[in-house]
Amino acid sequence: MANSDKCTTCATKRGKMVPGNCAECTGGTSQAMIKLCPTCANGRCVVCKEPLPGGSGDSGGGSSIELGSGPTGLFGC
Numbered sequence: 001m002a003n004s005d006k007c008t009t010c011a012t013k014r015g016k017m018v019p020g021n022c023a024e025c026t027g028g029t030s031q032a033m034i035k036l037c038p039t040c041a042n043g044r045c046v047v048c049k050e051p052l053p054g055g056s057g058d059s060g061g062g063s064s065i066e067l068g069s070g071p072t073g074l075f076g077c
């Protein structure tokens with residue numbers, strides 16, 4: 001089976017590889033972060049339950065990563 005039951009956001013998330021439970025039928029899921037089993041997902045993201053886009057994934061998200069300089073002090077070795 002294709003493992004593309006997550007939205008583009010949740011697809012990048014990495015949860016613990018421990019079994020979880022479906023929130024709607026209390027069935028088993030492969031990961032704890034997955035809240036919907038393939039049956040209950042029904043076209044939704046199994047993690048955040050958001051409806052998956054049907055095909056065209058056009059997400060223009062600008063991720064601004066700021067590397068803040070920490071406090072200059074003596075950090076261990």
Ligand SMILES: [Zn+2]
Binds near residue numbers: 041
């Ligand atoms: Zn279910």
Ligand SMILES: [Zn+2]
Binds near residue numbers: 007
């Ligand atoms: Zn999601």
